[in-house]
Amino acid sequence: MLSYTKLDLDGIEAGTSRKPSSNSFDLLRREGTEFWSRMTGDNPTIDRISSTIETSKDRMVERIEADYVNFIAKLLLQSLCRLQETQVLTYVRDSDMTIMRNLVIPWATVEYECRMGAPVSVRIDHHFRLNDLFKGRVVISNSDRSLWVDNDVVAKVQDIAKIVMDRRNIKDPVQGTLKYMRR
Structure with a gap:
């Protein structure tokens, strides 16, 4: 049930992960760009993950209805x-x-x-x-x-997304609702 979502989010993570560079200047430039993107909040990875989460939620609703x-x-x-x-x-x-x-x-x-x-x-x-x-x-x-x-x-879709975002050190307020509550 959640395999499609996990594959989608793993694909995003693989597509946005750092690629090895033979040139140290390219590596420094890429590091600086990623740092600047995080500081200004202009990170396309968050947008891609958010759109994948929304698509996955829609798919889950369709599968639930079926x-x-x-x-x-x-x-x-x-x-x-x-x-x-x-x-x-x-x-x-x-x-x-x-x-x-x-x-x-x-x-x-x-x-x-x-x-x-x-x-x-x-x-x-x-x-x-x-x-x-x-x-x-x-x-x-x-x-x-x-x-x-x-x-x-x-909640499961959002928890998978949170794991992917934590691996990439991306901060986002999306959280799941699978709760264990004690009074």
Whole structure:
């Protein structure tokens, strides 16, 4: 799912990385140009990465629409593996209630028990519902609501972009929303 995005961002990184030069003057000029670009904020790499992130987000939305149930089931499984609790509450949208109850939760609990070797009980919290902006997103917590996992595909794209930008020493305010929160 994220392989296209990772390949796109790796391609940008490879295309913008420094190329070896036989002439030391060329190397000094290139270093100075990159330094000046960073200081003035005129860095075309940020623009290229930002456009790739936006394109990747659009692709992810299209792929989510094509196979929504499978996508949400895998996000729930990943969230359960990150939380690693035996009693879990999940928060869903009203429109997703039926598919979560009948398809996604049973599959994810069986798959979790096979992979992790530990039982898990997943319940839908009926007191708190997600709105329609949360499509393609899974929010779960432990039973006492002290530990939360908010898992979103857009966060994954942004996290990959952040890794690429950190490798290139580029500062950008883009951050993901995959959060682990403690109260």
